[in-house]
Amino acid sequence: MDTPERNQIAAPISKFEDSPVFNYINSLSPIKPVKSIRITQAFSSLTFGSLPSIFTSPHVSSSHKESRFLRSHQDSDPSNIGTSCKDENKIPTAERDVSDVAQLAENESELQENFDILVPIGESSVEPLDEHQEFALDLPQSLKYDCGSPNSDPTPCSIAADCTVSKSDAPVVEKNSQIDLPDGRSHQEGTSQQKNDTGCGWESLALESTDLLIFSSPNDAAAFRGLIQRSPDVEVGYFTSMVSNFPENEVSEELKKQLLYQLTFNEQHEAEEPSCQPVDPSEQKDTNTLPNGVAISNLDNHTGTYLSVNMDNEVGAHIPFANKPISDLPRGMRRRCLDFEMVGTQQKSLDGGSGGISSPLLKSDENDIPKNKQLVVVKGGGDSSRCIVPGIGLHLNALTSTTKDSRIVKHESLLSDVQALNVHMSTTSLQSPLTNQESLHKSLTLSNAEEMDHDNGLQVAEEVSQAPTDLNYEENGQTSPRKKRRRMENGGESETCKRCNCKKSKCLKLYCECFAAGVYCIEPCACQDCFNKPIHEDTVLATRKQIESRNPLAFAPKVIRSSESASEYGEDSSKTPASARHKRGCNCKKSSCLKKYCECYQGGVGCSINCRCEGCKNAFGTKDGSALRGPDCEEEEETEKCEKNKAEKIPWKMENENNDELNLASALPSTPSGFRRPLVQLAFPSKLKQPRSSFVTIGSSYALHSSQKMGKPDLLLPPPPKFEKLPLTNMEDEIPEILCSSSTPTASIKSTSPNSKRVSPPHSDFGTSPNLRSGRRLILQSIPSFPSLTPQH
DNA sequence: GAGTTTGAAACT
DNA sequence: CAGTTTCAAACTC
Numbered sequence: 001m002d003t004p005e006r007n008q009i010a011a012p013i014s015k016f017e018d019s020p021v022f023n024y025i026n027s028l029s030p031i032k033p034v035k036s037i038r039i040t041q042a043f044s045s046l047t048f049g050s051l052p053s054i055f056t057s058p059h060v061s062s063s064h065k066e067s068r069f070l071r072s073h074q075d076s077d078p079s080n081i082g083t084s085c086k087d088e089n090k091i092p093t094a095e096r097d098v099s100d101v102a103q104l105a106e107n108e109s110e111l112q113e114n115f116d117i118l119v120p121i122g123e124s125s126v127e128p129l130d131e132h133q134e135f136a137l138d139l140p141q142s143l144k145y146d147c148g149s150p151n152s153d154p155t156p157c158s159i160a161a162d163c164t165v166s167k168s169d170a171p172v173v174e175k176n177s178q179i180d181l182p183d184g185r186s187h188q189e190g191t192s193q194q195k196n197d198t199g200c201g202w203e204s205l206a207l208e209s210t211d212l213l214i215f216s217s218p219n220d221a222a223a224f225r226g227l228i229q230r231s232p233d234v235e236v237g238y239f240t241s242m243v244s245n246f247p248e249n250e251v252s253e254e255l256k257k258q259l260l261y262q263l264t265f266n267e268q269h270e271a272e273e274p275s276c277q278p279v280d281p282s283e284q285k286d287t288n289t290l291p292n293g294v295a296i297s298n299l300d301n302h303t304g305t306y307l308s309v310n311m312d313n314e315v316g317a318h319i320p321f322a323n324k325p326i327s328d329l330p331r332g333m334r335r336r337c338l339d340f341e342m343v344g345t346q347q348k349s350l351d352g353g354s355g356g357i358s359s360p361l362l363k364s365d366e367n368d369i370p371k372n373k374q375l376v377v378v379k380g381g382g383d384s385s386r387c388i389v390p391g392i393g394l395h396l397n398a399l400t401s402t403t404k405d406s407r408i409v410k411h412e413s414l415l416s417d418v419q420a421l422n423v424h425m426s427t428t429s430l431q432s433p434l435t436n437q438e439s440l441h442k443s444l445t446l447s448n449a450e451e452m453d454h455d456n457g458l459q460v461a462e463e464v465s466q467a468p469t470d471l472n473y474e475e476n477g478q479t480s481p482r483k484k485r486r487r488m489e490n491g492g493e494s495e496t497c498k499r500c501n502c503k504k505s506k507c508l509k510l511y512c513e514c515f516a517a518g519v520y521c522i523e524p525c526a527c528q529d530c531f532n533k534p535i536h537e538d539t540v541l542a543t544r545k546q547i548e549s550r551n552p553l554a555f556a557p558k559v560i561r562s563s564e565s566a567s568e569y570g571e572d573s574s575k576t577p578a579s580a581r582h583k584r585g586c587n588c589k590k591s592s593c594l595k596k597y598c599e600c601y602q603g604g605v606g607c608s609i610n611c612r613c614e615g616c617k618n619a620f621g622t623k624d625g626s627a628l629r630g631p632d633c634e635e636e637e638e639t640e641k642c643e644k645n646k647a648e649k650i651p652w653k654m655e656n657e658n659n660d661e662l663n664l665a666s667a668l669p670s671t672p673s674g675f676r677r678p679l680v681q682l683a684f685p686s687k688l689k690q691p692r693s694s695f696v697t698i699g700s701s702y703a704l705h706s707s708q709k710m711g712k713p714d715l716l717l718p719p720p721p722k723f724e725k726l727p728l729t730n731m732e733d734e735i736p737e738i739l740c741s742s743s744t745p746t747a748s749i750k751s752t753s754p755n756s757k758r759v760s761p762p763h764s765d766f767g768t769s770p771n772l773r774s775g776r777r778l779i780l781q782s783i784p785s786f787p788s789l790t791p792q793h
Numbered sequence: 794g795a796g797t798t799t800g801a802a803a804c805t
Numbered sequence: 806c807a808g809t810t811t812c813a814a815a816c817t818c
Binding site: 596598 | 803
């Protein structure tokens with residue numbers, strides 16, 4: 001009661017200290033008032049009181065929304081929570097970082113202690129989460145679901161989730177400063193009041209969660225809008241409740257205030273101009289860039305994205321992250337994710353191959369999520385990074401364990417932050433969306449490679465800031481130095497970095513490797529009249545949809561590998577093929593499947609039943625299965641060739657593997673389509689797409705986050721059954737992916753599959769599919785991905 | 794670097 | 806579904 005006013009941030013502290021409540025708390029908490037003030041204390045006290053209330057609140061009974069919420073909650077795994085927390089941390093951290101570096105540093109130390117998660121940056125944000133684990137869990141889950149749901153925009157989702165979470169956190173903090181400050185005790189009261197104000201804090205929460213879910217899954221503009229609109233209130237209430245929980249938190253109050261202000265501001269904005277948002281984006285694009293009419297037309301579909309853009313425009317300056325993140329970030333994230341995700345995914349995909357499949361669809365993509373993480377690396381690393389990082393997420397896990405972990409995390413967080421920053425900056429700077437995206441792209445590429453080198457996100461940020469110019473540069477001349485870089489790195493194509501040389505397809509057809517991989521064309525590309533750029537996102541998405549409608553698996557990884565195969569590969573590239581197979585199979589007639597013309601060979605896998613090749617001599621294994629391993633080249637004639645090939649193979653093959661995966665991953669992340677698809681997925685009915693899920697991409701980006709959250713994307717994917725040669729196996733391979741997507745692309749998809757070969761077999765409905773068990777997710781369309789992610793059930 | 798070959802993708 | 810065309814990568818010189 002004493003402290004009441006938030007305005008005085010400094011004052012409050014003293015007041016708090018003076019206040020009996022504060023003293024009491026201090027006595028309770030191990031931490032001493034002075035420094036502990038900020039975070040840790042908050043944890044101790046707050047948290048729990050309110051949380052229970054939330055869960056217990058009657059709300060649940062009322063709406064199905066709640067039910068969803070509950071579900072999500074149940075589903076949520078601790079691991080997830082942790083991940084979510086991380087994500088949250090990232091975003092918030094970014095903001096905070098900007099605002100308060102010093103605090104961050106301090107917080108970090110604290111966080112580390114308190115938090116297992118190594119979130120260098122977003123300490124403060126993290127803390128709250130910890131405290132409100134339950135709460136956090138709920139939210140995160142919801143978020144996750146959201147993310148998962150819309151495979152379309154994994155990143156966005158993740159971002160959104162982060163944003164929401166972060167928002168919640170930030171707001172909470174702020175509110176705490178404001179509301180709670182009065183007295184730690186008042187927490188509950190304040191929360192209750194707030195709840196009342198908002199309608200019900202918990203309800204609002206539930207709503208949020210539900211909204212989020214809905215929102216995410218569809219990624220539809222409408223849903224998104226609803227989310228946004230609702231969210232504000234809900235968020236407020238939520239935040240308030242949160243705040244109440246954290247009365248003691250003294251996290252930089254100023255920051256919090258700012259955050260709240262931003263949030264509220266954004267909310268207001270949104271509320272005021274919900275419909276406008278979509279428009280704004282288009283406008284921005286139009287005004288800023290030279291969007292194509294097509295793109296614009298599609299804008300509606302992408303409202304979510306645009307919304308974010310709008311947010312930026314309007315609020316951008318004020319609230320870089322809070323709201324923006326949702327819309328803008330997602331976009332940026334997408335692209336990035338695409339790249340990044342691709343990388344990671346691919347590698348991971350090895351495990352299940354399933355991962356590779358990323359379904360464009362939303363949820364299904366969840367599987368991808370993990371991959372996405374990897375992908376993340378990809379982009380940034382540019383090619384090199386991709387190759388290396390491929391598993392950033394994974395690597396993170398692996399690497400991270402050490403001190404590096406923090407770094408890695410930072411990287412990721414940085415990346416996200418950077419993206420956010422980029423977006424923000426771009427928006428603020430009024431740069432055209434394209435530039436932003438591209439900048440992100442570039443930043444990613446640059447950041448990856450460079451980031452790897454540099455621990456500090458700052459550097460990355462710097463690079464990013466520079467990126468825009470580069471982007472323009474590229475666009476104009478495409479000769480930007482980076483291209484060179486990529487080329488250098490890729491050497492030709494390191495997967496993600498694929499460069500295309502399209503002249504007539506405008507990079508909007510599968511002829512274009514970039515497009516096929518779900519990645520935007522970048523500098524290295526020598527394409528002409530390229531439409532596969534962020535600027536033309538709408539067009540790209542639309543085109544993708546068309547292609548997907550034709551062939552749901554069009555963007556799915558072409559080569560599926562079983563976990564075994566992967567292991568084999570690792571040991572001996574030469575052997576692998578057996579486990580892995582090209583989904584469609586090749587149709588070679590003259591190359592004897594001994595040249596890269598052959599997709600099987602190119603993918604480093606042996607030909608399978610699916611192949612209709614003639615005179616198959618695939619070094620990795622013939623259709624007959626006779627030649628499992630290429631190196632030796634069973635066929636004498638080809639021996640020499642084989643040897644050469646082997647020599648080549650191995651090198652490129654390795655690349656291919658990565659590439660393949662990367663491709664998948666790339667496909668996932670890079671192109672926006674992924675997002676969209678997810679939407680489609682929403683309708684499970686839309687089975688078609690989900691299966692393909694190919695596009696996980698988007699999801700993948702999301703996946704990144706999720707993966708982080710999940711902690712083990714790889715694990716998630718159940719090792720696909722080996723398909724050694726059975727077509728079924730292929731099916732299975734796909735299935736896993738599909739499963740991951742959770743959506744049931746099912747038969748339709750397969751049927752549609754170009755090759756048709758595999759089409760039917762398994763189609764068993766996903767329902768039947770084992771993965772389904774994760775079932776809970778099934779509820780949420782988007783959910784699917786989660787399940788896949790989480791190994792467990 | 795230009796031209797040819799190849800097979801996937803797209804189209805009919 | 807099959808046949809044809811288009812396309813861009815892969816390959817060769």
